[in-house]
Structure formats: structure tokens, C-alpha cells
Amino acid sequence: MDLEIYPLRIFLKVMKLKSFSEAARQLNVTQPTVSQQIGKLEAKLEKKLFERVGHEIIPTALAKQLLGYAEQLSSIAEDCENFLLDEKSTLRGEVRYAMPESCQWTPHFKNIMKQISTYEGIQFKIGILPTDGVARGIIEGVYDFGFVVGERLHPELTFEKFSDEPYGLVGRSEKLFKPLEEKRFEDLRLVTFPGWELFFTTWCRAHGIFEKIQRATPVPAVHIGTLAGAIHAVQEGAGVAVLPLQCVPKELKEFKLKSVGASNPIYVTKRVGDKLSRRTELVLDLLKKSKKDLG
Numbered sequence: 001m002d003l004e005i006y007p008l009r010i011f012l013k014v015m016k017l018k019s020f021s022e023a024a025r026q027l028n029v030t031q032p033t034v035s036q037q038i039g040k041l042e043a044k045l046e047k048k049l050f051e052r053v054g055h056e057i058i059p060t061a062l063a064k065q066l067l068g069y070a071e072q073l074s075s076i077a078e079d080c081e082n083f084l085l086d087e088k089s090t091l092r093g094e095v096r097y098a099m100p101e102s103c104q105w106t107p108h109f110k111n112i113m114k115q116i117s118t119y120e121g122i123q124f125k126i127g128i129l130p131t132d133g134v135a136r137g138i139i140e141g142v143y144d145f146g147f148v149v150g151e152r153l154h155p156e157l158t159f160e161k162f163s164d165e166p167y168g169l170v171g172r173s174e175k176l177f178k179p180l181e182e183k184r185f186e187d188l189r190l191v192t193f194p195g196w197e198l199f200f201t202t203w204c205r206a207h208g209i210f211e212k213i214q215r216a217t218p219v220p221a222v223h224i225g226t227l228a229g230a231i232h233a234v235q236e237g238a239g240v241a242v243l244p245l246q247c248v249p250k251e252l253k254e255f256k257l258k259s260v261g262a263s264n265p266i267y268v269t270k271r272v273g274d275k276l277s278r279r280t281e282l283v284l285d286l287l288k289k290s291k292k293d294l295g
Contacts, residue, residue, distance in 0.1 A: 005077045007037040008070045011049065014038065015067055018057055041066075091121050091279045098127030098134040099147040100195055101227040102165070102244035103266075108290040115286060122279050130195025138271055144280050145270040149198050152269075159267040162288070167199060168261035170248060171240035177258065180240075185209070185216035189239035192220040193230035199242040199264070206262035 013023040014034065024031040042049050049063040059067075103109055116124060127137055127146075134146035139156050147162060171177055179187035190200075204210040221239040224230045231248060234241050234257065251257040268284070270276065276284065 004040075005073065007041045009074055010034055010037040011041055011063075011066070012070050012074060014050070014057070015059060015063065015070075018059075020057065091119060091282065093121070093277065093279055094123045094125055095277075095280050095283045096125040096127075096143045097145050097147075097280075097283070098129050098137050098143045100131055100134065100149055101128050101193075102149075102167075102247060103147055104128065105244065105247045106165075108163075108287055111290040112283070112286055119279075119282075122283075124283075131198055132195070135269065138269060141271075144274070144276055145268060145284060148267050148269050149195070149264055150202060150267070156272055157269045158272055159269050162266045162268045164263045165266050166245045166261060166263045167203065167242060168245055168259035169203060169240055170234055170243045170245075170252075170257050170259045172234065172237040172257055174258070176237070176240050177260070180260070183212070185213050186218050188218045189221040190218055191230050191233045191239040191241040192223045193227045193241070194225065195227075196230070196242065199244075202264050203242045203262050207260070 010023065010027065010029075010033075013027055014020060017023050017026070020034045020038075021031050024034045027034070038049060045062065045066075047062050048060055049066070050057040050059055052058075099109075116122075125143075127134070127143055129137060131148040131150070131152075134143070134148050135152060135154065135157060137143045138146050139154075148159075149165070152159070169177075169180070176189060179185060179189075192200075201210060201213075204213045222230075222233050224233055227243075227247070230241050231243060233239065234243065235248075235251065245252065245259060245261065248257055252259055
């Protein structure tokens with residue numbers, strides 16, 4: 001049997017005042033509401049709690065037995081509510097984290113943006129930086145945690161795997177991939193952006209051509225200061241770039257862009273020994289839950 005707290009609280013007020021109408025007045029509800037909630041309790045118990053004698057209501061033996069349990073449950077519920085209110089009041093202040101620009105295209109980022117308005121007491125400081133900048137910001141105390149592409153061994157940081165990010169060498173036309181197919185790596189027309197080296201070298205290692213690419217040292221055809229700008233350049237045919245594939249899903253699906261793919265792990269990182277605030281842990285848990293729910 002599931003007993004709700006609200007009917008029990010109404011029951012306690014009626015027991016104290018011996019009046020449905022006075023209980024309704026003090027609880028700021030209607031008298032039919034009081035009668036309805038007492039009726040719900042009686043239906044669960046399958047017995048009467050009050051008898052009417054003239055204008056008076058008389059508690060039954062069952063009501064007297066229920067009284068002690070109702071008082072205990074109501075007290076526990078009140079303590080719980082006070083605890084939750086205290087906990088809610090601690091969810092105030094700033095949550096600071098950083099991530100590479102590519103993370104803005106993930107469903108996890110979009111999901112937490114939808115939920116931000118529900119945490120009215122929290123201010124968000126979200127840095128958009130290349131992986132090296134994320135790590136540096138955490139070490140310097142600018143951010144509480146961050147997301148980085150690939151695990152880095154660093155004595156001041158801990159790493160926990162978050163997801164695998166699919167990425168690939170992306171281009172608009174077959175012609176742009178010919179230097180790759182013909183092993184003329186120096187002729188690749190590269191479009192680059194802040195933090196591109198990590199994506200590019202990891203992709204080259206995954207395809208077993210890292211040393212050859214190093215020897216060829218292709219010169220970037222276009223370097224743009226943002227990932228978004230690099231994506232536009234690739235879409236317009238300026239060259240090829242190693243991009244997170246979640247950034248161009250529609251173009252790949254419609255075959256407007258071609259990709260030679262791989263994947264790269266994304267890690268959550270924070271300083272060794274740091275204890276995150278409860279509000280920061282909450283946001284991080286939301287991101288992890290989003291990862292689990294959305295894949």
C-alpha cells in the first residue's frame with residue numbers, strides 16, 4: 001500500500017482541530033478537498049477514520065492508532081523537505097569548464113544548454129579552447145574541469161574517458177583526396193584551425209602514414225581562427241581538413257562531403273586532488289548522463 005504524505009497531513013490537522021471546515025481554513029484549502037483526502041485514506045484502509053455525531057466528528061479507534069504513525073511520517077517528510085531546500089540553496093555560484101570547439105556540435109552540449117535555465121542560481125563560464133588551452137586553464141585554476149581530445153599524461157591532471165568522437169579527413173571533391181591516394185602528401189591542400197594538429201596527427205597515426213606525412217610536411221593552404229570557419233572553407237572546396245564528423249552530419253549524409261574516417265577518445269580532466277563543488281558535480285553528472293542517454 002502506498003501512503004501519500006499530503007492526505008496524512010490533512011488527517012493530522014483534522015485530528016487536532018476535530019473539524020473539517022477549520023482544518024480547511026488553516027490549511028488554506030477547500031472543505032471538499034479535506035473530505036476528499038480523508039476519503040482517500042479511508043479507501044486505502046477500507047475503514048472509517050471519523051464518525052459524525054451531530055455537528056461533531058469523532059475519531060475512530062483506527063484513527064487513534066494511525067495518529068502516531070502519521071506524526072512520524074510527517075516529521076520525516078518535513079525533515080527531508082528541509083534537507084532538500086538546504087541542498088537546493090547550495091546550488092548557487094559559478095560552474096567553470098572548458099572544451100574544444102568541436103564539442104559544441106555534440107548532442108550532450110545541446111542537451112545541457114536546454115537544461116541551464118532550470119538552475120537559476122548557477123552561472124556558467126564555458127571556455128572554448130584547443131585541448132592544450134583546456135589543460136592549461138585547469139592547471140591555472142581558471143576552470144574546474146574540462147574536455148580534451150586524447151589522454152595526456154600530466155602529473156597535475158586526472159583523466160576519465162567520456163566518449164569516442166568520430167572524425168575524419170573531410171573534403172568536397174575526389175580531386176582534393178588525390179594527393180592522399182597517390183602518396184603525394186606534400187600536395188594536400190590543408191585547411192587548419194586552432195588545435196588542428198592533434199586531430200590531424202592522430203588521424204595520420206590511425207591510418208599508418210604519420211611518419212610519411214611528417215617528412216612531407218604539407219603546408220596549410222588555409223588557416224582559419226575557428227573550427228566553424230574551417231568547416232565553411234571545406235564546404236566551399238578550399239581544401240581538406242580533419243574534422244569531428246558530428247560537425248558535418250548532413251553534408252556527409254547527402255554526399256556533399258567525402259570523409260576518410262577514424263575515431264578519437266574524449267576525456268574529462270581536472271586537477272589531481274581537486275574536490276569539485278556540488279553544483280559542478282551536478283553539471284558534470286548531467287553531461288555523463290546525457291552521454292549515456294544519447295550515446
